[in-house]
Amino acid sequence: MILNQWYIVLESREVREKPVGVTRLTEKLVFWRDKSGKVHCLSDPCIHRGAALSFGECINDHVRCPFHGLEFDSTGRCVVIPANSVAKPVPENFVAHRYHTYENHGFIWIFYGDAEPGDLKPEYFDGLEKHSFHSRIDPWTTHYSRAIENQLDVAHLPFVHRKTIGRGGHTVADGPRLTWIHPKRFRVDVYNRSDDGQPAKFPDETPIKSPNTQHLDFIFPNLWQNYLTDKLRIVVAFVPVDGENSLLYLRLYQKMVTVPGLDKIFNLIFTPFNIRILHEDRRVVQTQVPKASKLDGDEMLFPADMPIVQYRRKRQELQKAK
Numbered sequence: 462m463i464l465n466q467w468y469i470v471l472e473s474r475e476v477r478e479k480p481v482g483v484t485r486l487t488e489k490l491v492f493w494r495d496k497s498g499k500v501h502c503l504s505d506p507c508i509h510r511g512a513a514l515s516f517g518e519c520i521n522d523h524v525r526c527p528f529h530g531l532e533f534d535s536t537g538r539c540v541v542i543p544a545n546s547v548a549k550p551v552p553e554n555f556v557a558h559r560y561h562t563y564e565n566h567g568f569i570w571i572f573y574g575d576a577e578p579g580d581l582k583p584e585y586f587d588g589l590e591k592h593s594f595h596s597r598i599d600p601w602t603t604h605y606s607r608a609i610e611n612q613l614d615v616a617h618l619p620f621v622h623r624k625t626i627g628r629g630g631h632t633v634a635d636g637p638r639l640t641w642i643h644p645k646r647f648r649v650d651v652y653n654r655s656d657d658g659q660p661a662k663f664p665d666e667t668p669i670k671s672p673n674t675q676h677l678d679f680i681f682p683n684l685w686q687n688y689l690t691d692k693l694r695i696v697v698a699f700v701p702v703d704g705e706n707s708l709l710y711l712r713l714y715q716k717m718v719t720v721p722g723l724d725k726i727f728n729l730i731f732t733p734f735n736i737r738i739l740h741e742d743r744r745v746v747q748t749q750v751p752k753a754s755k756l757d758g759d760e761m762l763f764p765a766d767m768p769i770v771q772y773r774r775k776r777q778e779l780q781k782a783k
């Protein structure tokens with residue numbers, strides 16, 4: 462993981478008032494919503510004797526442990542130890558680890574790290590306010606870094622997807638051309654073609670595309686978009702569960718079909734197709750070892766892997782940053 466980043470970890474619909482326990486970023490976490498609708502997150506194992514707070518309940522906007530009734534507020538402070546009586550102040554060191562949360566676009570982020578997020582807010586893709594979307598959650602038995610790299614991999618389509626989006630045998634990957642939009646976001650333009658005997662072109666030999674043509678976007682630490690057209694985009698949040706498991710939160714955004722009802726049918730038809738493509742990827746990516754990728758591993762890379770190398774380099778830079 463990269464410390465001190467906002468990670469998408471859940472969709473809004475997964476958290477209601479009742480506490481819910483999940484494993485994310487290798488941690489057991491409890492989430493709940495207070496009466497105003499705000500989402501809160503604490504470490505799930507109770508600081509008393511380790512029972513899961515997520516098995517408890519929400520009382521007065523606090524989460525109450527099911528074992529001995531300790532109550533925690535949204536900052537993690539224990540406010541009641543029933544066995545001591547309400548008359549006795551709670552010792553100051555009775556504090557559960559709290560994660561800052563942020564909710565927008567139907568996603569929930571947590572700030573993972575040892576610093577305070579301050580005014581830093583997570584970034585999302587622009588121009589999606591008027592699109593409708595349909596979402597699916599897809600489990601992969603791999604580290605989230607491998608799942609991300611797969612979506613930056615421009616050389617696998619004619620092999621992994623030879624019966625679907627990779628038909629046509631466009632095996633040669635010119636470029637690819639990668640552009641940093643800012644220090645935590647880049648764009649990749651892809652130029653694949655059939656092998657006509659000409660060597661693959663270097664990135665600076667490929668034309669610069671206009672902003673609204675098909676391309677890939679990635680925002681650190683775990684958000685990706687396939688910008689097909691302004692009206693049709695595929696967004697995936699790669700949610701780390703632990704070192705060997707990830708959840709892909711897939712969304713198909715569209716504003717091509719706007720008639721109410723028909724938009725749902727459109728999304729319901731195309732989402733299974735996207736899941737089929739993802740499963741073509743998943744089948745192979747889950748075989749990759751080691752499960753987590755490394756910048757300085759012993760893989761033999763070639764120029765089409767450049768976006769993957771750039772991803773690894775930046776990830777390492779962010780991991781080392783304080």
Ligand code: FES
Pocket residue numbers: 507508509510511512526527528529530531
């Ligand atoms: S384990 Fe939670 S109150 Fe005892």
Ligand SMILES: [Fe+2]
Pocket residue numbers: 611617618621622738742
């Ligand atoms: Fe793929």
